[in-house]
Amino acid sequence: MSLLSVRDLTVSYKLQSGEVPAVRGVNFDIEKGEVLGLAGESGCGKSTIASAILRLLPEGTKVGGEVLLENENILEMKPGKLRAVRWTEASIIFQGAMHALNPVKRIGDQIAEPILIHQQADEKEAMVRVGGLLEEVGLPQRRLRDYPHELSGGQKQRVMIAMALACNPSLVIADEPTTALDVMVQAQVLKLLKELQRDLGLAMLFITHDLSVLAEVSDRLAIMYAGRIVEQGPAEPVFTDPKHPYTRALAGAFPAIGDAQYRMKPSGLGGDPPDPQNIPSGCSFHPRCPVVVAECSDTDPILYPAGESRSAACLLVRQPAGASTTSEVPGD
Amino acid sequence: MSTPSQVVGDIPKNARQIAWIRRRRALKRSWRTFRGSPMGMIGLVILTIFALTAVFAPLLAARSGLSPVTAPGQPFQPPSGQYWFGTDHQGRSVLTLVIWGSRVSLAIGLIATLISVFIGSIVGILAGFFGGWRDVSLMRLTDWFLVIPFLPLVIVLASVMGGGVGGGGLGLTAFVIGITSWPSSARLVRSQTLTVKERPYVERARALGASNWHLITRHILPNVGPIIFANTILIVAIAILSETTLAFLGFGDPNAISWGRVLDEAFGNGAVIAGNWWWVIPPGVAVVLVVLAFTLIGYALDEILNPRLRRR
Numbered sequence: 001m002s003l004l005s006v007r008d009l010t011v012s013y014k015l016q017s018g019e020v021p022a023v024r025g026v027n028f029d030i031e032k033g034e035v036l037g038l039a040g041e042s043g044c045g046k047s048t049i050a051s052a053i054l055r056l057l058p059e060g061t062k063v064g065g066e067v068l069l070e071n072e073n074i075l076e077m078k079p080g081k082l083r084a085v086r087w088t089e090a091s092i093i094f095q096g097a098m099h100a101l102n103p104v105k106r107i108g109d110q111i112a113e114p115i116l117i118h119q120q121a122d123e124k125e126a127m128v129r130v131g132g133l134l135e136e137v138g139l140p141q142r143r144l145r146d147y148p149h150e151l152s153g154g155q156k157q158r159v160m161i162a163m164a165l166a167c168n169p170s171l172v173i174a175d176e177p178t179t180a181l182d183v184m185v186q187a188q189v190l191k192l193l194k195e196l197q198r199d200l201g202l203a204m205l206f207i208t209h210d211l212s213v214l215a216e217v218s219d220r221l222a223i224m225y226a227g228r229i230v231e232q233g234p235a236e237p238v239f240t241d242p243k244h245p246y247t248r249a250l251a252g253a254f255p256a257i258g259d260a261q262y263r264m265k266p267s268g269l270g271g272d273p274p275d276p277q278n279i280p281s282g283c284s285f286h287p288r289c290p291v292v293v294a295e296c297s298d299t300d301p302i303l304y305p306a307g308e309s310r311s312a313a314c315l316l317v318r319q320p321a322g323a324s325t326t327s328e329v330p331g332d
Numbered sequence: 333m334s335t336p337s338q339v340v341g342d343i344p345k346n347a348r349q350i351a352w353i354r355r356r357r358a359l360k361r362s363w364r365t366f367r368g369s370p371m372g373m374i375g376l377v378i379l380t381i382f383a384l385t386a387v388f389a390p391l392l393a394a395r396s397g398l399s400p401v402t403a404p405g406q407p408f409q410p411p412s413g414q415y416w417f418g419t420d421h422q423g424r425s426v427l428t429l430v431i432w433g434s435r436v437s438l439a440i441g442l443i444a445t446l447i448s449v450f451i452g453s454i455v456g457i458l459a460g461f462f463g464g465w466r467d468v469s470l471m472r473l474t475d476w477f478l479v480i481p482f483l484p485l486v487i488v489l490a491s492v493m494g495g496g497v498g499g500g501g502l503g504l505t506a507f508v509i510g511i512t513s514w515p516s517s518a519r520l521v522r523s524q525t526l527t528v529k530e531r532p533y534v535e536r537a538r539a540l541g542a543s544n545w546h547l548i549t550r551h552i553l554p555n556v557g558p559i560i561f562a563n564t565i566l567i568v569a570i571a572i573l574s575e576t577t578l579a580f581l582g583f584g585d586p587n588a589i590s591w592g593r594v595l596d597e598a599f600g601n602g603a604v605i606a607g608n609w610w611w612v613i614p615p616g617v618a619v620v621l622v623v624l625a626f627t628l629i630g631y632a633l634d635e636i637l638n639p640r641l642r643r644r
Binding site: 054056059083084085086087088091092094096099100101102104105110113114117118145163 | 350351464531532533535536537538539540541542543546550551554555
């Protein structure tokens with residue numbers, strides 16, 4: 001049984017102009033100790049999934065499907081039970097650490113917050129644990145008396161990582177943990193995350209738009225487009241040999257440094273992501289697709305098997321006979 | 333985790349010292365900013381004088397001077413060496429009345445403010461934090477208090493509750509002013525709460541499994557606190573003014589001498605028509621000065637606590 005399993009997750013935001021489907025039927029599983037990378041452009045629903053897993057979406061948002069964490073459906077939990085599960089079983093490293101820390105409180109107190117909320121230790125013991133956590137993320141213990149403004153961006157992100165680990169969760173959701181950091185610091189933070197993940201045997205959902213980052217840290221990759229997963233499979237092959245044209249465009253957007261051939265090559269993808277309130281008919285990617293065929297505009301592709309434990313939602317991947325009726329993701 | 337116990341073991345001792353050093357430094361910094369504001373300093377000096385007067389009233393003027401029976405002087409004496417501000421219709425020294433009146437005026441002002449800010453903060457935080465129908469109903473209640481003419485409401489409350497609330501008197505006056513002057517704080521606190529609750533660290537705390545109580549007390553309140561504090565000072569001025577008004581209209585405690593009461597008696601005994609200026613001006617100026625002092629301090633504090641207003 002998987003640690004986390006998301007089934008048919010749908011999320012629609014309520015706006016004045018109507019409902020906006022941000023996630024339209026997403027399935028994935030994360031095993032214990034596994035890192036699943038979730039990639040896609042801005043607005044494709046990555047962060048919405050992160051929030052949906054811990055039910056942090058704004059009030060009035062419609063959520064459908066199931067989010068099973070250790071076999072319990074989070075979407076149906078009572079508030080008290082939900083609060084108890086938050087952070088003890090799954091924690092989040094938030095996007096933009098600079099804003100996720102309360103400016104008027106010391107970072108030590110903030111890291112201790114989840115420990116105290118879940119009554120895992122008294123105040124003195126909690127501070128001892130916070131000291132240990134800080135050292136684990138590479139900050140000296142004395143920094144626990146600092147206020148957030150006394151830390152650099154990278155240090156704040158380390159604090160957020162320490163906080164995510166405070167209650168020994170089995171799943172950590174990293175929602176773009178390296179955005180707003182410069183490249184050097186990004187690399188350090190990634191290295192730290194990878195090490196911690198391996199040492200503590202954490203399962204991770206790693207969300208970013210940066211494919212090269214994902215290829216480095218994740219075991220499996222899922223590529224999202226317009227609220228759906230369009231391709232998934234083991235990280236390495238998905239990155240090097242993409243089956244879906246969108247993945248190909250994403251992967252092609254990264255230059256290989258030092259390779260003269262790539263000088264002029266980094267190729268973008270024309271057009272804009274679709275308006276979630278007005279998603280194109282058929283395959284939602286077809287207006288931007290470089291290899292579009294006539295059928296794309298009226299057939300909505302599902303995830304078709306595409307090689308060993310891989311699948312892609314593209315009509316071109318669909319095997320010509322029989323296999324096209326497979327509706328579930330193979331290999332799970 | 334590594335073995336942090338021996339390192340952490342000596343932190344609390346250090347930490348307390350560090351914390352104190354920090355606190356002292358922060359206080360010094362705020363004080364320096366405050367001193368840089370001439371308005372704030374003028375206000376502080378005026379307020380200090382009145383506060384000392386109130387505290388040491390028994391040393392400055394004998395209490396017996398308040399009673400018509402033991403009043404020392406002749407009625408309607410103009411200012412003289414013995415009675416600096418002259419005497420009233422009962423031969424009491426107006427100076428004595430003003431000195432003792434400062435006690436009542438300041439005390440009621442402070443108590444009423446505490447009540448007002450307490451109600452206002454709770455209403456504002458609850459409305460802002462929970463939103464939805466709770467926000468709407470609390471804010472309509474606030475609007476109701478805001479729209480209803482203040483003076484008639486206070487007068488009605490003071491006379492209706494005078495019979496009911498045990499003791500009546502000073503406590504009643506403070507209470508009535510308190511429960512009618514909170515709407516402005518409620519709106520202010522609500523608006524600040526609305527911005528604070530959308531900050532990512534509040535969402536983060538919610539993701540930690542924090543309860544609403546935890547969010548409000550640990551994250552919202554510390555961030556709204558400074559605004560509440562600056563607002564408090566300004567409310568004191570309004571409360572003192574309200575007390576004076578009430579007493580002048582005869583709804584104060586009949587046994588307590590406050591500035592408003594002195595003005596009321598002066599007015600009732602024809603001080604204005606008779607030209608007994610010394611009876612009217614001292615309590616009037618006292619009210620104006622104290623209200624001015626609180627307002628000046630309030631603005632100076634606002635500048636310290638709200639860095640965006642600070643001149644660079």
